[in-house]
Amino acid sequence: MGQWSRSPDDPPFIDLVPVDKATGGRKELYDALERVRGKGRVSNLFKAYAAFPELGKANFERLNVLLNKGSLTRKFKEGLMTALAEVNRCDYCVSFHATAMLAAGASDEEVKAALAMDPEKLGLAPKEQALFDFALRANGDPHAMTREDVEAVKRAGATDADIVEALETVNTGNAFNLINGALNVGADDFLDYMRGRGEAWREQAA
Amino acid sequence: MALLRDGTGTPEFATAISSSGVTLVEVYGPDCQICKRIEPMIAAFEGAMDGVVTAYKLDASRDMVFAAQHEVRGLPTLLLFKDGALADRKSGFMTTTMLKDWVRPFLG
Numbered sequence: 001m002g003q004w005s006r007s008p009d010d011p012p013f014i015d016l017v018p019v020d021k022a023t024g025g026r027k028e029l030y031d032a033l034e035r036v037r038g039k040g041r042v043s044n045l046f047k048a049y050a051a052f053p054e055l056g057k058a059n060f061e062r063l064n065v066l067l068n069k070g071s072l073t074r075k076f077k078e079g080l081m082t083a084l085a086e087v088n089r090c091d092y093c094v095s096f097h098a099t100a101m102l103a104a105g106a107s108d109e110e111v112k113a114a115l116a117m118d119p120e121k122l123g124l125a126p127k128e129q130a131l132f133d134f135a136l137r138a139n140g141d142p143h144a145m146t147r148e149d150v151e152a153v154k155r156a157g158a159t160d161a162d163i164v165e166a167l168e169t170v171n172t173g174n175a176f177n178l179i180n181g182a183l184n185v186g187a188d189d190f191l192d193y194m195r196g197r198g199e200a201w202r203e204q205a206a
Numbered sequence: 207m208a209l210l211r212d213g214t215g216t217p218e219f220a221t222a223i224s225s226s227g228v229t230l231v232e233v234y235g236p237d238c239q240i241c242k243r244i245e246p247m248i249a250a251f252e253g254a255m256d257g258v259v260t261a262y263k264l265d266a267s268r269d270m271v272f273a274a275q276h277e278v279r280g281l282p283t284l285l286l287f288k289d290g291a292l293a294d295r296k297s298g299f300m301t302t303t304m305l306k307d308w309v310r311p312f313l314g
Contacts, residue, residue, distance in 0.1 A: 086246060086250075087243065087246045087247075115250075116250045116253060116254055116302065117246070117247060117250045117301060117302040117303075118250070118254060118302060118303070119303060120303070133301050133303045133304070136247075136301045136302075137299065137300075137301050137304075139243065140240060140243045140244060140247070140299035140300075140301065141240050141243070141298060141299035144298055144299060204209055
């Protein structure tokens, strides 16, 4: 199964090797994922990354640092990646991050707010509301950002580290969206949240 | 993500910008990357407005007369029409929050 927004008969464009068939560096990556996420929870994104295992491991480490270090909340980061997935029309990514938002304590209404790029309804503290809009602006046109934009989020309470963390959330979301979109990597078997949205995109494009 | 209606050359668009109410127009070009990134913001903004604002996109390369008449100098250019007249304009990327802050004073 590829992206829901494409033909349902169109599989991913590269081989996604199942867990029980993995060997060598690919198996090492899958083992690392299962140690963190649980047995069988090797996402299709990382099955695609496993075509280049060292890069897959580096990106998994990057994701772990982003999600588990720093001071911004998991709900903020997953909410921002949900919004980016919507911007990038990556239905697998919308499904993954919307599910992660719920796991981080968000309500269905807050997931809808992320999809509507509405930080005021995300249930975030003022600092993270400001950073959410700042990050979306940077994603839209990074070279249009100004010193005043940075000063404004600092006045809302953000530190330099918070700003870098928010921008790296954008980078990571976009990087993963690109791999999934370009290679038609579809949602994992354990995810079907927002399937209808992907199917609606396909109908709009037809 | 809902897509913006493409009003380029359509009678519906001509009617919308000359009628009562508030209409937001994104003047875009097919090769404009920032235009692609602002489109979901405008679509989300329109959805949040619950029918109070109607949004369209218009391809400047296919309607150069409209672009010239409205002095479009760069892409994207956002034109805000109220009650049949151009009320305000912006250029460059804006988030949904920025769009709300911009348009709110023109409502009501």
